[in-house]
Amino acid sequence: MNLRRLFLIAVPYAWLGLFFLVPFLIVFKIALSDSALSIPPYTPTLDLSGGWTSIKEFFQGLDFENFVFLTEDSLYWKSYLGSLKIASISTVLTLAVGYPIAYAMAQSADEWRPTLMMLVILPFWTSFLIRVYSWVGIISNEGLLNQLLLGMGVIDTPLQIMNTPTAVYIGIVYTYLPFMILPIYSALEKMDGSLIEAGVDLGCSKLQAFWLVTLPLSRPGMIAGCFLVFIPALGEFVIPSLLGGSKTLMIGKVLWEEFFSNRDWPVASAVAVVLLLILVIPIVLFQKNQEKAEEAGR
């Protein structure tokens, strides 16, 4: 019995260790190295042939210089803040758009639900890259939207949406919307309809019943949806580089540039480590808080 339990617990831990901890340690090690013009482009590399002395030399070659460098240059914290801002606003927008859709889906007749579900998932069958690229055709200066508005005489000069933060918001909200809708929908769908009836019987108006019953019960779905949108949006690189202009400062782009333009793997790795810490710490704190709240509720 005990062995079985141990095994069951060991599986997820082994998975995490292999696919999270080991890669993280590799990246962390590169973050402590110095960049060099060689293959691979950093030094020192671990060489076991020299025995103990070479291992000692290897560890002496590591230092926190790159992390210090990140604090010295305003670019990095500004891009972290820029990313936080874009990810937060996009999450709120996605929630605002996604909740009504999920609610409408959950309220619709049973025979309609599979179809509606399908409509939400269907865009996933097209490549993410193509879906983002097609927005270029819609919002560029010569694009569909501007042509339509110009043709109808609503505007005189084309709206500059392309290459602005607005375009990035459009891209993120559009791309991540299903990740918000699905968890909220699944929370709302499971909800017992008689609870609302009970609320109304006890004197709630429909709006009050929604506010006091539906909303709290769909909270886990909303939280899951927000995490699913916020986390990838924070490190997003493709959408800002295709739709955003040079003014959109995001850490994903900075990371890409450190890696591919500066070819400075150590600094790029340091940026990645910091990004991970920024993400993990609040999530862990939030989780702790949730657990406490749940225990207090009991």
Place this chain on the structure above:
Amino acid sequence: MKTVWLSLAALSLAGTAAVAEQVRVYNWSDYIDESLLQKFEDETGIDLIYDVFDSNELLETKLLAGGSGYDVVVPTGTFLQRQITAGVFQKLDYAKMPNAVNLWDAIKERTAQYDPGNAYSINYMWGTTGIGVNVGKVKEVLGEDAPVNSLDLVFKPENMEKLAACGVMFLDAPTEIIPAALKYIGEDPASVDPEVIAKVEPLLMSVRPYVSKFNSSEYINALANGDICVAFGWSGDILQARDRAAEADNGVEIEYNAPKEGALMWFDQMAIPADAPNPDGAMKFLNFIMDAQNMAAASNYVYYANGNKASQEFLNEDVIGDPAIYPDEDTMKNLYTVVPYDPKVQRTVTRLWTKVKSGT
């Protein structure tokens, strides 16, 4: 179910049986007449896998990571020089490439400054970095005497402010734009002194708000569609935009000019990575490319000059006769070349570039 497994097994068997010799080529985007790729496969029976990139930096990252899996890559001279130092390439065996006699000595002399004796690379194409304009729109914005053949067009804030409305793109390549900016303020464009390079910062910062995007491949289409009216880019790309606009017959007229202050001359070199899976196939590809007619077909298609003397008799008149592609003696004197940065200077340069692009 059983039949499914059987057919899968049959497929995988057929797959292994049919594995032909492969050559993997990594070249710049929009940089070859694609019918040549088919021709190479037909002539040699080798499977050609052709991938594209749009920045030297990206290519270098892949090469320095090692095991890129490519047999032929096409870095620009300055980058090639750094990469040779890092031990990325293997020496060419000219005995296996009889078509090398077609190469042009005038270009070989110039590329030897990056690759002494041309031991590691052959020239594919070369060109200049300059300014592409949508003639109609620029004149509409700046008047008839718009300085279309001068760096004033892209480095004077008052011009750029007006041009911003119709769209300006710059190459996302600090090694191309910074030398031009140095030239414009009267410094040596080939300078590798961080203090001298820092002098271009105020100039670039003053025009950056008016640049709609820094990108090294999107401007061909953007220029041809009329989405932008000025591109600071590579000669042949802008000439391709000119042709695409003419084909689309959309009323867009594109013109390329090497700036009168002087233009950067660069050389894209074909080389074989040290860890190439099929170096022999790679040399067959290089030999195929050095064939006079093949090279001429490529140049006729992409509007870049090549380093192949024998190909010149097969070039179209609008290529060999165009001074924007094959510059005359006078323009040639006005061209300059640059040298690679060492890692320390590189950091200054890329940091400056990030600042220019993001404003921070």
